Structures are given as C-alpha cells and as structure tokens.
Amino acid sequence: MxxxxxxxxxxxxxxxxxxxxxxxxxxxxxxxxxxxxxxxxxxxxxxxxxxxxxxxxHPALIAAAHAQLDRLTLTSRAFIHDQFADFCRELAALCGKELVLPMNTGAEAVETGIKVARKWGYQVKGVPAGQANIVVAEGNFHGRTTTIVSFSTDEDARADFGPYTPGFRVVPYGDLAALAEAVDEHTVAVLLEPIQGEQGVVVPPTDYLPGVRQLCTERNVLFIADEIQSGLGRTGATFACEQEGVVPDMYLLGKALGGGIVPVSAVAADADVLGVLKPGQHGSTFGGNPLACAVATEVVRLLATGxxxxxxxxxxxxxxxxxxxxxxxxxxxxxxxxxxxxxxxxxxxxxxxxxxxxxxxxxxxxxxxxxxxxxxxxxxxxxxxxxxxxxxxxxxxxxx
Missing domain, CATH: 3.90.1150.10 (Aspartate Aminotransferase, domain 1)
Incomplete structure (x- = not known):
C-alpha cells in the first residue's frame, strides 16, 4: 500500500x-x-x-554542520563566537564589500536593507525625518513581511494584509525613464532583483542595470540588489549583477548561503553604508549563530573556487x-x-x-x-x- x-x-x-x-x-x-x-x-x-x-x-556542507553541532550551536550576538569572524571576512571578500550583517531569512535581509537605507538617508544624505522613499519595481518579490508586501504588485501576496507601510514608489521593471522620474531628493534607495524570479525568471534589458547604477550614482541614491535567488552561482556568475558589469551599493543574500541546511541571510555593503547602525538599533537572536556561520563559511569557500x-x-x-x-x-x-x-x-x-x-x-x-x-x-x-x-x-x- x-x-x-x-x-x-x-x-x-x-x-x-x-x-x-x-x-x-x-x-x-x-x-x-x-x-x-x-x-x-x-x-x-x-x-x-x-x-x-x-x-x-553536499558532503563538505554536511561535514561542516556535523563538526559544529558537536561544539557549539548558539550564543546570540551578546557574545562573539569563533566562527563569526571567518564568515564575515570571507563573505565580505566574496562580495567585494567591507562589512557584512548576518541575519536568518531572506525577508530579514530585505527588511535590514530597508532600515539601513532609510537610516543612511537621514544621517548621511540629509533627507528630512520621516520623508525617505525607496523605489521598487512592478512584479517584485522580496519577501512576505507586512512592510514588504506593502509594495508588492501581486494581489495574492498583498490583499487583506493592510494597512500598508508607506514610503515606497513602484515603477515598471526594466523602464529606466520611469525610474528616473520616480527618484527625487528624498529617495534613499532603489531596490531591485537583477532578475525577477517569482515573476517568472524575467531578465531585464541589457542596458537596465548599468543605467540603474549610473542613475543612483548621479542622484546620490543607494542601489540595493536583492540577489537572494539570483546570487551565489545561480546565473553563471557569483552575482547576476556582475554579468552586466554592475556593482550595487548593497547586496541582499540568503537561500543558498545556508547550504540547504540552515537559514542564513546577510547584507553586504561598505562601512559608509552599514556603518550607520549602532549597537541596539538592529539585531536578531539567531543571526550569525555558530552553526549558521560554520555552514555558510563553507558555502563561501565553495563559491570562491569558481x-x-x-x-x-x-x-x-x-x-x-x-x-x-x-x-x-x-x-x-x-x-x-x-x-x-x-x-x-x-x-x-x-x-x-x-x-x-x-x-x-x-x-x-x-x-x-x-x-x-x-x-x-x-x-x-x-x-x-x-x-x-x-x-x-x-x-x-x-x-x-
């Protein structure tokens, strides 16, 4: 039977x-x-x-998990553990960034990116308090928290979960002119998937990501690339952005970073961006835990081979x-x-x-x-x- x-x-x-x-x-x-x-x-x-x-x-990832399970699984970020520095240093090097902020799920990484961008906007760019906006694309999928579904254009993901979080502007994906029109003096970030996965693996025009990068540089706006699905080898490069010769200000990573064993996500950016966070302003009990770091460090080393x-x-x-x-x-x-x-x-x-x-x-x-x-x-x-x-x-x- x-x-x-x-x-x-x-x-x-x-x-x-x-x-x-x-x-x-x-x-x-x-x-x-x-x-x-x-x-x-x-x-x-x-x-x-x-x-x-x-x-x-994967044998190397399973071995890393087993070895760490026999030693230490969780400390919280109240203390430093012996797997933390290697993970942050090696992931930062893989991304070509100075700092890494480890979290757990992809949605947490996106929420972290949003919070960091807003704080950067107020403290560095000088946007008036409460006026920051972030430009996103139609067809996006960045997660399922109440803030993230607030700027979803998928009614199944969004309907009946209001009231919705303000501060987002939605423009057509792949449309540089619409993006340029939406960005104003209060825009702190453009948040995009280099390839839209949930929408059906939609690849933008070849000039789109370079155009986004140029626009963000000219307007003093952070370019945040959600590489949670598209990154870490999926598209034939470490990051989908690099296939267009583009380096964002911030990478949002997850999914494959945990090696299929534990949930691991991270935000990678330079110190002038991630440095706006100070102790007590953002965190996660399980973010960057020893077991996660042990597995994710092995993931980074597998990727480093090419x-x-x-x-x-x-x-x-x-x-x-x-x-x-x-x-x-x-x-x-x-x-x-x-x-x-x-x-x-x-x-x-x-x-x-x-x-x-x-x-x-x-x-x-x-x-x-x-x-x-x-x-x-x-x-x-x-x-x-x-x-x-x-x-x-x-x-x-x-x-x-």
Whole structure:
C-alpha cells in the first residue's frame, strides 16, 4: 500500500493552507535527487527556490554542520563566537564589500536593507525625518513581511494584509525613464532583483542595470540588489549583477548561503553604508549563530573556487538550448540565465500547475507561477545527462 496519500492528508489536516504543494512526500535526498516515502526518486529541478544550489546534503556542507553541532550551536550576538569572524571576512571578500550583517531569512535581509537605507538617508544624505522613499519595481518579490508586501504588485501576496507601510514608489521593471522620474531628493534607495524570479525568471534589458547604477550614482541614491535567488552561482556568475558589469551599493543574500541546511541571510555593503547602525538599533537572536556561520563559511569557500559558477554557465547553455527547441511545441517563451529558467506554456495546452503535476508523474519536480509559467532551478551539481533527462520529460508532457 502506498504511504503518500495518507501522508499528504495528514499534513493538510494539521497545517494552515498557505502553500499548495505538489502531492509528493519527500523522505531523503542526495545531490539532485530526492526520494519519497514510497521509495520513488525524483529529479529536483526547483532546488528549494535556489536554497539548494549545492544540491542536497553536499558532503563538505554536511561535514561542516556535523563538526559544529558537536561544539557549539548558539550564543546570540551578546557574545562573539569563533566562527563569526571567518564568515564575515570571507563573505565580505566574496562580495567585494567591507562589512557584512548576518541575519536568518531572506525577508530579514530585505527588511535590514530597508532600515539601513532609510537610516543612511537621514544621517548621511540629509533627507528630512520621516520623508525617505525607496523605489521598487512592478512584479517584485522580496519577501512576505507586512512592510514588504506593502509594495508588492501581486494581489495574492498583498490583499487583506493592510494597512500598508508607506514610503515606497513602484515603477515598471526594466523602464529606466520611469525610474528616473520616480527618484527625487528624498529617495534613499532603489531596490531591485537583477532578475525577477517569482515573476517568472524575467531578465531585464541589457542596458537596465548599468543605467540603474549610473542613475543612483548621479542622484546620490543607494542601489540595493536583492540577489537572494539570483546570487551565489545561480546565473553563471557569483552575482547576476556582475554579468552586466554592475556593482550595487548593497547586496541582499540568503537561500543558498545556508547550504540547504540552515537559514542564513546577510547584507553586504561598505562601512559608509552599514556603518550607520549602532549597537541596539538592529539585531536578531539567531543571526550569525555558530552553526549558521560554520555552514555558510563553507558555502563561501565553495563559491570562491569558481567551480559552481562555471557549471551553471556551461550547463545553463545546454538547458536553455534544449528548452528553446520546445518553443512552438508547447512552449511560447523561454527566459533566464545560467541554471535558471522561466517557461511560458501555451495556455491553450495546460496550466503551469498541470504541467508540474505531469512532470512529477514522470519523476521531475518543478514549480509553477502566475498561471501558465513554470520555473526550473536545478542544483548546480546537476549533470548534463540529468539536464537532458529533465528536458526530455518536459517534451513528453507537452506532447501529451
């Protein structure tokens, strides 16, 4: 007798229905593959929304976690622990920044970036108290706190969670003219995803990020890059911004930084930005804890080799070539960069949810978004043969 149906029902019975997961119950995993409670294996082409860039249970990351579990797991920031300095120093070097502020979740990193930008605006730029504004883009996804959903344009994420936090201006993504018009003397930051993940892996025009950088420099505004999904090797470079030759004033990092083991996020910037924070003004009990730092330091060291960025770039070409060949055969568009792709399925054929359900039946896990779009973000440890397998299964689904 299969265990999955009862396990799915049991989970649904005792949880708030804020997610609509596929009916698969995973019990173990290794590399790019997961196994359910009935022993069926699936190729994971979502990788925890990029939280599993290094695959499930990467040996170096598991070893770092085990070693730290035997020594020390938490101190709070009331004290300094022996893993903290290495993590902050090595992550700062990877980012080319002077300082790092460790947190836990991506949403915490975004909230931290917003607070730092406002404080910088008041203390450094000289914006009058309470007048700071931050410009963001339509289609954004930066998290789900009440402040962040206040500037979301996704009604599912935003509706019925008001009253909303003021101080944000929303402009079309990729539109430099609209951005320039929205920025005024009270603007403290422009907050953008270099590639919009939740929106369907939307890549902006090639001149967009360089134009944002130039505008922010000219107007004395911080450019904050939310690289929580796009960063740490996902697009074929350490950061998506660097593929356009752009260096933001602040990086927001998360997901893959925790190696798929613990939640780790961070804000990286120079001292003239992050230095505005003083003791007692911002913090997190678990932020920068020893276990998180031990794992995340190993993540930074894996990235420092450049191996995973190269794999993403090279295997990404293979993935996108295979997907583009399906345009006109059930796909109407393919977007993305590196091992990250958004696929628009012909809505007359099926929904994105239906496509993911049929892929699951064929042993491949993916996630839908916005109706007829699905996203692929396999671990950077995936092989060429596994990529070909995933594309073959998608082709079979589209062919009916």
């Amino acid at each position: 299969l265990r999955t149906p009862a396990a799915v029902q049991d989970a649904e019975r005792h949880t708030a229905h804020n997610y609509h997961p596929l009916p698969v119950v995973i019990s173990s995993a290794e590399g790019a593959w997961v196994t359910d409670v009935d022993g069926r294996r699936y190729l994971d082409c979502l990788a925890g929304y990029s939280a599993l860039n290094f695959g499930h249970r 191996e995973f960025q190269r794999r993403s770039a090279e295997l990404g070409e293979r993935l996108h070539a295979g997907l583009r060949a399906l345009i006109g055969k059930g796909l109407v568009a393919v977007r993305g960069r590196g091992l990250w792709a958004g696929l628009d399925i012909d809505p007359a054929l099926m929904t994105g949810r239906a496509a993911c359900e049929r892929l699951m039946e064929r042993g491949v896990l993916a996630k839908d978004t916005h109706g007829s779009t699905i996203r692929l973000a396999p671990p950077l440890t995936i092989t060429a043969e596994e990529i070909d397998h995933a594309v073959e299964q998608l082709a079979a689904v589209l062919a009916g």
